[in-house]
Amino acid sequence: MAKKHVAVLMGGFSAERPVSLSSGAACAEALEAEGYQVTRVDVGRDVASVLAELKPDVAFNALHGPFGEDGAIQGVLEYLQIPYTHSGVLASALAMDKGRAKTVAVAAGVSVADSKLMDRLDFTSSHPMRPPYVVKPVREGSSFGVVIVKEDQSHPPQIFTSPEWRFGDSVMVEHYVAGRELTCAVMGDVALGVCEIVPVGHQFYDYDSKYVAGASKHECPAKISPKIYQKIQTMALNAHQAIGCKGVSRSDFRYDDRFSEDGELVWLEINTQPGMTPTSLVPDIARAAGHSFGELLSWIVEDASCLR
Numbered sequence: 001m002a003k004k005h006v007a008v009l010m011g012g013f014s015a016e017r018p019v020s021l022s023s024g025a026a027c028a029e030a031l032e033a034e035g036y037q038v039t040r041v042d043v044g045r046d047v048a049s050v051l052a053e054l055k056p057d058v059a060f061n062a063l064h065g066p067f068g069e070d071g072a073i074q075g076v077l078e079y080l081q082i083p084y085t086h087s088g089v090l091a092s093a094l095a096m097d098k099g100r101a102k103t104v105a106v107a108a109g110v111s112v113a114d115s116k117l118m119d120r121l122d123f124t125s126s127h128p129m130r131p132p133y134v135v136k137p138v139r140e141g142s143s144f145g146v147v148i149v150k151e152d153q154s155h156p157p158q159i160f161t162s163p164e165w166r167f168g169d170s171v172m173v174e175h176y177v178a179g180r181e182l183t184c185a186v187m188g189d190v191a192l193g194v195c196e197i198v199p200v201g202h203q204f205y206d207y208d209s210k211y212v213a214g215a216s217k218h219e220c221p222a223k224i225s226p227k228i229y230q231k232i233q234t235m236a237l238n239a240h241q242a243i244g245c246k247g248v249s250r251s252d253f254r255y256d257d258r259f260s261e262d263g264e265l266v267w268l269e270i271n272t273q274p275g276m277t278p279t280s281l282v283p284d285i286a287r288a289a290g291h292s293f294g295e296l297l298s299w300i301v302e303d304a305s306c307l308r
Helices: 017-033 047-054 072-080 089-096 098-107 207-211 226-243 281-288 293-302
Strands: 005-010 037-042 058-061 115-119 133-137 147-149 170-175 180-187 190-199 216-219 248-256 264-271
Touching: 005 017, 005 047, 017 037, 017 293, 037 047, 047 072, 058 072, 058 293, 072 089, 089 098, 089 226, 089 264, 098 115, 098 170, 098 226, 098 264, 180 226, 180 281, 190 226, 190 281, 226 248, 226 264, 248 281, 281 293
Parallel strands: 005 037, 005 058
Antiparallel strands: 115 170, 133 147, 133 170, 180 190, 180 248, 190 216, 248 264
16 A cells, blocks of 8 residues: 655744754654655745645644744645644644743643743843743743853843844743753653753753754663653653644753752643654653664654644
8 A cells, every 4th residue: 555645844944944954854764664655845935835835644744943833834824625643733832832832731731830921021130030041932842042141240131132043033931940951741632751962061051962963862762760760751741741742742841850859840831733853852761761763753644634
């Protein structure tokens, strides 16, 4: 029986275009190895007409950032009635908005760090909250625009009011939680393993740590107590379900166990379009759970649908 014709959507026009091209290339190659007929689509403004002519059985969404994971391309695919992977319109838009996603996660019993939303142009010479804190764009991914303000900084960095800032005016100011960077993937309605990310030569899991080979180490499974491990899995699944995610998602956490095992554990955000590059986390987590890269992608393709 012939396998499905899959259009792998990659590239796009967000700041995460290079990451998406890498993810898409890896996915296309692996899906071909699994026997699927694959067409690589470098997404431009004409994507609707391209897909209408192509008529694939499934669109594998390997786009990252605005238009790719914020509900926009999902709406196009719904209009064209092409089954697609990952989360639907509402969940994608909600998860992309860090402030609103956090509100929904809290209502589902997920622990988060104290935070406030503000306009970047409202930054003055005084701190919006007591340092240390993190400032992040409300609607960006891959750690673009993330700034850590340390305790010894006398005033906020000037970048937020600079004309060079290109990540939107809405930002989240969040209490900085020291400690370990942990992440958990959810596949369908199952929380897979917890992985610890150890940046090499970087203060936190920034863009280079994510995508440059050797810039971070992945400990899968994470070497933490069973109690904390299970707690992270529960929170990841709760966030996935409360936000309405489908397919595969990945939730990120900070865990400060410097003073006790219970420590401070907070959910940071959920990623509805996890990276699928050679250095990405979800393939590593899935592999540790017994799923090869090809098996993971095949599951994602067969899970595709409209009205997600």
